[in-house]
Amino acid sequence: QVQLVESGGGSVQPGDSLRLSCAASGRTFSDYAMGWFRQVPGKEREFLANINWLGSDTKYTDSVKGRFVISRDNAKNAVYLQMNGLRPEDTAIYYCAGYFTLWADTTRRADFWGQGTQVTVSS
Secondary structure, eight states: OEEEEEEOOEEEOTTOOEEEEEEEEESOGGGSOEEEEEEOTTSOOEEEEEEOTTSOOEEEOTTTTTTEEEEEETTTTEEEEEEOSOOGGGOEEEEEEEOSSSOOOTTOOOSEEOOOEEEEEOO
16 A cells, blocks of 8 residues: 655635645555645545646646646656645645555546645635
8 A cells, every 4th residue: 555645735815826745655656647636625535636646747727727737756656736826725634645556537536545635716
């Protein structure tokens, strides 16, 4: 199994940027596609982006396309989410997740999860 720990969340103003990091430990990180999700209390967890094992293919949900960028560094066992142009509606708990596959489409449920990090966007 792979353990995931997110960091980088915080409180920012609309229009600001944040970079979330997810550190992985355990089994071979490059064996897995990775993704980011978010959840607002009372709502379902929402897919944001994923990236294949090599980092050569990325997918995004429409609401973050053009604002968020997912990337990974297999040498550092890490995956990142660069978030630009943040909006109040981006306020949520953000989760790093992994898939037991090399690639994943946008509808596939992740197989393992981090604990989450809070992002709050408010003026």
